[in-house]
Amino acid sequence: MTVEKMPSVFAYAPAPESRSVVDIAPSYGLFIDGEFADAADGKVFKTVSPSSEEVLSEIAQAGAEDVDRAVKAARGAFEKWSALPGSERAKYLFRIARIIQERSRELAVLETLDNGKPIKETRDADLPLVAAHFFYYAGWADKLDHAGFGADPRPLGVAGQVIPWNFPLLMLAWKIAPALATGNTVVLKPAETTPLSALFFADICRQAGLPKGVVNIIPGYGDAGAALVAHPDVNKVAFTGSTAVGKEIARTVAGTRKKLTLELGGKGANIVFDDAPIDQAVEGIVNGIFFNQGQVCCAGSRLLVQESIQEELLESLKRRLSTLRLGDPLDKNTDIGAINSAEQLTRITSLVEQGEAEGAERWSPACELPESGYWFAPTLFTNVTQAHRIARDEIFGPVLSVLTFRTPDEAVAKANNTPYGLSAGIWTEKGSRILAVANKLRAGVVWSNTFNKFDPTSPFGGYKESGFGREGGRHGLEAYLDV
Amino acid sequence: MSDERLSVFKTYKLYVGGKFPRSESGRVYEVTDSKGKWLANAPLSSRKDARDAVVAARKAFGAWSGATAYNRGQVLYRVAEMLEGRRDQFTREVADAEGLSKSKAAAVVDATIDRWVWYAGWTDKIAQVVGGGNPVAGPFFNLSSPEPTGVVAVLAPQESSFLGLVSVLAPVIATGNTAVVVASERSPLPALSLAEVLATSDVPGGVVNVLSGRTAEIATPLASHQDVNAIDLAGADEELAKELEIAAADNLKRVLRPQPVDYAETPGIDRMTAFLETKTVWHPTGSLGASGSSY
Amino acid sequence: MPSTALTAAHPLKDVTTSDSALRRFLHGLPGVDAVGLEGRAASLGTRSIKTTAKAYAIDLAISMVDLTTLEGADTPGKVRALGAKAVHPDPTDRTTPATAAVCVYPDMVTAAKEAVAGSTVKVASVATAFPAGRAALDVKLADVRDAVAAGADEIDMVIDRGAFLAGRYLKVYDEITAVKEACGTSARLKVIFETGELSTYDNIRRASWLGMLAGADFIKTSTGKVAVNATPANTLLMLEAVRDFRAQTGIQVGVKPAGGIRTSKDAIKFLVLVNETVGEDWLDNHWFRFGASSLLNDLLMQRQKLATGRYSGPDYVTVD
Known part of the structure; x- marks a missing residue:
């Protein structure tokens, strides 16, 4: 060989995404009725970055009393929100979708910090899917008559939603976008290890001018989730998480009129x-x-x-x-x-x-x-x-x-x-x-001949103990309609 | 002496796996008409009968769910034909069971037969109504199709012993599920006679299994059975329904809660979709580029 | 130079004994899912190569360029200029590595040899009735022999795509072995598939194996003369082929994407493909080349930017 071999192997130099694009406050409150507030009992918990164990922020921890306040706020907002013409609800959702696109780098970095997953994934998978999901369901809001559920299908009321930590903002989108499009109001509990992107989403709701109380975000632990699911004034329960907790929730809502969808574990x-x-x-x-x-x-x-x-x-x-x-x-x-x-x-x-x-x-x-x-x-x-x-x-x-x-x-x-x-x-x-x-x-x-592909138009959900109900697509509307 | 001949009574039996067994418990209970007059002894099913029925329903599920929708439609239509031939028998049984005049009972039977026909026609249409292609943002073919949930326990309505029964049973099997039916506790005879119709039409054994007895006693093991995939609580009262729904959570059965239904009305598709799963299949399409070559 | 031909005793030799055996073998290779392949290539394209890694990659890329001129208007003067540039790509910075080779038509080999004399730069010559390959075998072989006789270090042949697409694999095979023989021991053989004309990824995988079985030292995507030339996906596929071929036979074969690679960013993406598919064994110019012309200037401008911190401009690199 006459050409000199290059001195070293092709080692990639560090290529860190800049953290400065996101500004995390030292503390966050619960987002209830359009305002950030402390928990009734003043409890807080810390959220850490799993890659460094660095404390990112201190978060108000919702208890039963806060759950009740959040449900009341959602109930209070329901009548007006559900009475809005679908075309107006659609525009709020389009606004949210666009703001998410605008702030996607910030949210991607935030999600990576709070969740620990690579920026490559939050940037190229989570965030684009989040925006697409809001964009997709925005378009449904004024077309529900044509969705195959009869003329003028009605919303259920207050949706209590509990989401996991693996795709914090994406799971929020899967829950909130169809709920709002169909005219429901929402109380959402993010997972205790990943509350930040949901709280940033609360700020996006404010930027979008969403009426107060339509979306309420209450970070907390399992007890807050249980209180939300059991709350008598919740009409719809949507949960993504473990099969064990899913079964517990199914028992909790037994004998009520709450509509339930569960997206649980798997062993694919x-x-x-x-x-x-x-x-x-x-x-x-x-x-x-x-x-x-x-x-x-x-x-x-x-x-x-x-x-x-x-x-x-x-x-x-x-x-x-x-x-x-x-x-x-x-x-x-x-x-x-x-x-x-x-x-x-x-x-x-x-x-x-x-x-x-x-x-x-x-x-x-x-x-x-x-x-x-x-x-x-x-x-x-x-x-x-x-x-x-x-x-x-x-x-x-x-x-x-x-x-x-x-x-x-x-x-x-x-x-x-x-x-x-x-x-x-x-x-x-x-x-x-x-x-x-x-x-x-x-x-x-x-x-x-592919795997792990997701799309807002494509219904997602399980057979058997992986849960019931579908999220995504036309099918995903059914979970939030009185049909 | 009278000219009247002594009639031959019928021994009513369960219908499990295409056969007509007595209850393994050997027990029966008295069935009376709306005025309290004895009509027959019906089998009083035990939890073991329920277990056997689930085994039979599971065994039948593969072939029934795998049959073509057209074939299921033909089979269900055949049931309607057989029912039509036994119109008088069912009219008498419904009149006795529900205390109706002969003409009102006949109208109920007619409506019931028409309901079979209605559902027979749905077998090869429901997939087109609730399934379809999804326009995903990428080079993928993406199709959602409904599939039957599996073995469905059906608690038949207590009051509407025949029209109600058929209105909850037909949608379950039309879509390819198999069923374990718990007949109306007080008025089980039309359900047990329906089993005879099913056995003499082309419905494969095990697709429908009919149990009579105490609803709560039979439903409890069905609701907790790990090989039952769904339960229709139409025939349960509020308290029982709650208990059963809690038991059903153990393997996350799909639960259709009891709700007020006017069985005389033309139904929607809800009773079918309640026991359908949506399967979404993805496959890459590749793409033909501008040059006509996509590799 | 390591042996690049299968010995007669190798089990794979059997598959080339008849047209039908060859067809069975090539059609028995694993299929290629187009979307999956393109997805993988695109995903590797998102690698972020910065600072020291970028400097390394740019110099590596420069050293891998087969600086090419294949025009009807080529003259000895033009080829001399190209040769000078290949030897000293950046006259203002003598630390810039030389390119791997210059690539010219057979009648320009003599001029090219003179231009690069005394340097490490090789002379590669296209042959076999480039680019269409539509000529009798005698003519093609004469073309090759001319170039070799004039001193070409490397021969870039085109396969008979017509025969390949018609399923006459043995004809293609025999032609490659004949050309290989004409190359003798002095010239390495690059086999060009014209992937844009083969049209499917399955065909590209089959062509890759066919070429390697026939003794190719390099497999090369394209002539640069059709609409679709080198792409990350077809290059990734060919890298997988050389990887698998070495695993089965112990013989290492080089890869040369050609045509359409114009920017440093593109070139670095290809190097990432090499790095993460076949690894450092292929990360030098004996085993990986870029068939390109305008790419070199972009690499040089990026190199200047890294050295000075300023963006460079076209006036600070030489026109070809």
Whole structure:
């Protein structure tokens, strides 16, 4: 070789997104009836950045009394809001959508700080989807007569909404946009580890001139969520979170007239046949389980691979995993960010230890974890069977369990062998096999030759213990209409 | 001596998995007409009968949900044909059960048969009404289709023993679910006779299973059964409905709460959509670029 | 130079024994999902390459350029100017690396050799009735031999896309092996698929394997003469092919995207593809090239910007 080889490998220099684009106040109140206020009992809690454990802000913590005040505010606003012509409600939602677009960089950085997920994801996935969701439902507000639910479908009243920490602002959008479009008013409780983007959203509501009380945001813990769900003047309950809490909520609303939709856990099977487009399948597997550190209810956490290509696929997968870049979530080149909380990290760690104890084989790429913050290396388990806990329990972390199958029937049987039924993936170049397998899978969303794709027009939700009701699309309106 | 011949009584039985067993408990209870006159002994189903019915319904689910919608429509229409032939029998049973005049009972039976026909026609249309393509912002084909929830426990209305029964049962099976029906406690005979019609039409065994007895006793194990996917509480009172809804939360059954319904009215599609799941399938489309070549 | 041909004993050699065996093999390669492939390429395109990494990438990119002129109007004078620029791309800064090669038509090889004499810069020559490839095999081989005889270090041949699209894979294979033979031991062979004419990603994967089985030292996307030339997606696909080929055979093959890469930003995106698909083994100009002309000036302006902190302008780099 005559040309001199370059001196070093292609090491990417740090490329941090600027934090200065977002201004986080030292403290925030509850957003009730258009005003920020302290909790009735004066309680506060701290929200930290999971990647550094730095305290970001101190947040008023809602209790039962605050829940009641928020529901009253929403009730008070309901009559006027629901009586507005749909075209006027639409314009408020369009305003919100546009302000979100304008402030998207700020919100992306904020979400990354509070949640720990990479800026690449908040910038390229969360925020664009949030704005698109408001934009989509804005357009429905004055077209409800044509949505297939009869003429002049009516709103339900006050919607009590409880959302998780994995996609804080996106889950808010999935809840609030259809609720407002259909003429309901809202009390929303964000998760205790990620309250900030919801509070910034409160400010966006003010900028948009949304009437007071139409949207109320009450950060707090599980007790506030329980009080909201149980409040007698709430007409509609929407929850996204764990299946265990979902069941508790179903019991709470039993015997009432509250309409309920639940979007719960999953243990999605990602089925790779021997004729799959292998390179894209590898990308789909990686995206399926490492997007948002695997803290995704529809994650493809069970890889079902046809035995004949297991070795080849695992080799490709491992090679690909070793290129993942874990670290500072604000760095634009980071693929894997921090786990959202110490508690979640403990849960992941404990399930992974169980997997090892049960005899599954654990593998991770060489991966240096930062010293502060909550981190977990991308992890692969082979030699997993249906009987292992890591093949049954939702881990909600960057942990993939690999199982094998020999025939399409066996793949379907294994994929469906779970109380959950939220998502599934199919990889094959044979069209008829896709359709046959998709038809047999008991899951609300089936991604064939792709994974983890979301769109406001596309209904999302589960079968079986993954919950009921759909969010997104025309179907998503039904949850907020008296039909 | 009289010219009247002594009539032959019918032994009413359960309908489970296409067969007509007695209750495994061996128990029966007296069924009377609206004036208290004894009509027949009906099986008093136990929790084990409920369990057997669920097993039968689950076994039948694969083939029934996998049948073409056109085929399900044909089968349901056949039921209407069979009902028409037994119009007199049902008129008598409904008159007895609900204390109606013969002509009013006949009108109820006619309405019931017409309701079967109405739902028979829905089997191959509901997917077009509630499903469809979604215009996602990307190179993907995206289609949402309704699919049956699975095994549905149906507590038939207590008062409307035949029209009400059919109005809650037909929508469940039209969309491909299988059903375990708990007949009206006081007036189970039209439901048990309907089972005979189903058995002699083309409805596969196990698609509909009919139990008679104490609603609360049968419904409780059904509501907590982990292999039942949904429950229609039409025949439960407020207190029972709440208990059952709480039990149903254990495996997150889809619950249709009791509500005032005028069964004489033409129904909407709600009773069908209550037991349908929406499945959304994505697939990349690729895209044909300006050069006609997309790779 | 490492061996670049399959030994007769290699199991893959069997697949080239007949048209039908070759077809079965090529059609048995894993399919390519277009949306997934493009999605992956786009996602790697969002990598943010800054400061030291950018400086490294720019110098690396300059060293990988096959500085190209393939015009009917080419003259020895034009080629001499190009050669001078390849040797010293930035006359104001002698630390600037030389480009990998100049790429010219066969009748310009002599002029090009003179222009780069004494430097590290290679002379690459297109041949085989470039760019359409529509000539008899004798003519193509004569074209190659001329260029080699004139001193070409590298031959950039085009495949017979007509034969490929008609499914006559063995004809394409035989032609490549014949050209390879004509290259002798002195010239490395780059096989151009004209991916824009192959039209599907599945075809590009098949062509890549076909070329590698036939002994290509490099696989190259395009001639630069059709509407769709190098893209991140088709280059990513070819990188996957050389990666898999080496895993199966131990033979490493280079990749050359050509045509349409005009800015430093684009070039860096391609280097990210290389880095994250095949890694550092391919991160030098023996294994990766850019077929380009205007790209070099943009790289030079970016290089000046990094050195001085000021944005440069076209008057501060040389016209070709």
